Amino acid sequence: MILPIIAYGDPVLRKMCTEIDQQYEGLETLISNMWDTMYNANGVGLAAPQIGLPIRLFMVDTSPFADDEELTKEEREQLAGFKKVFINARIVEETGKAWAFNEGCLSIPDIREDVSRKDTISMEYMDEQFKVHTHTYDGLLARVIQHEYDHIEGILFTDKVSSLKKRLLKGKLTNISKGKIEVDYKMRFPLLKKAR
Numbered sequence: 709m710i711l712p713i714i715a716y717g718d719p720v721l722r723k724m725c726t727e728i729d730q731q732y733e734g735l736e737t738l739i740s741n742m743w744d745t746m747y748n749a750n751g752v753g754l755a756a757p758q759i760g761l762p763i764r765l766f767m768v769d770t771s772p773f774a775d776d777e778e779l780t781k782e783e784r785e786q787l788a789g790f791k792k793v794f795i796n797a798r799i800v801e802e803t804g805k806a807w808a809f810n811e812g813c814l815s816i817p818d819i820r821e822d823v824s825r826k827d828t829i830s831m832e833y834m835d836e837q838f839k840v841h842t843h844t845y846d847g848l849l850a851r852v853i854q855h856e857y858d859h860i861e862g863i864l865f866t867d868k869v870s871s872l873k874k875r876l877l878k879g880k881l882t883n884i885s886k887g888k889i890e891v892d893y894k895m896r897f898p899l900l901k902k903a904r
Contacts, residue, residue, distance in 0.1 A: 710894060711745045711759045716816045716864070717885025718898040723762040725860040727796045730838050732763070739793055739836060742767055749893035751814045753852050755859030758815050760896070764796045766856040770849060783847060790849060797833035797857055800842070804828040809851055811865045817891045819880055823868045825854050 714720055728735070738761075746754035746767065755766035773779065774788035804827030812820040828846040831853065835841060845853055855865060866877060883889055887897035 709741045709744060710748045711741055712894040712896040713745065713749060713754075713758050713814050714760050715884050715887070715895050715897045716866075716881050718760075718896070720757050720760050720762055721815060721859070721864060722862045723757060724862050725757060725762045725764045728763050728765065736836070738765075739767070743769075745893075746814075749814050753856040754814065755856045757859050757862075764860045765794070766797070766860060767791075767793045768852050768856055770852055773848060779848070786847070786849060793836050794831075794853070794856070795834040795836070795838065797831055797860065799829050799831050799854070799857055801830040802826040802828070802854075803830075804846065809848070811851075811855060813855070813865055814893070816864065816866060816881070816884060817889055817895075819866065819877060819884075821866065821869045821873060821877075823855075823865050825851050825868075829854060831857075 742754050742756070742759060745759060746769070750772075752770050752772055753766065753768045756763045769791040770787040771789070771791065774784045776784065779787070806824045806826050808822040808824045810820050811823045827850065828844060829850045830842065830844045832840065832842050858864065866874065866881065869877070885897060885899045887895075887900035
């Protein structure tokens with residue numbers, strides 16, 4: 709089932725999310741609905757706060773990057789096969805050189821900005837069966853994971869741009885929260901209070 713994506717301005721996007729356990733009711737259905745919602749909006753990642761739930765759950769499928777000719781063959785292969793659910797994730801370490809990349813977000817449609825992030829992350833998380841994993845990710849894959857991880861920490865990519873950029877974006881962000889934007893997927897706008 710496709711769920712409405714929560715737009716910029718909703719307080720749920722600013723919450724530090726809580727951990728869940730195996731008894732979380734309807735988790736399998738929720739994960740399935742989140743995949744449907746993400747694919748419907750042509751996203752490569754989606755976090756639970758983006759559908760209104762302040763829980764530590766997000767997912768990533770970087771296969772759309774596999775066709776990007778600007779990436780190396782090795783990068784495309786790494787991204788092509790990556791599809792994961794992250795539960796109760798914690799970034800243990802961020803290392804490497806910081807680099808800028810143009811990011812966007814399903815909750816903030818039609819805004820893209822360069823965001824600087826460290827190249828490599830080490831992360832602990834659980835999968836859908838609540839099996840614990842520790843992995844290190846780098847490059848574009850690490851960036852997508854960091855972006856989604858920020859959501860469960862109550863952080864948006866627009867928080868990471870300069871003060872000047874933030875001032876320049878203020879009007880656009882206000883319009884998004886009021887629903888004054890055209891999107892081709894279902895959204896819920898905090899200052900409109902109904903899905904479109």
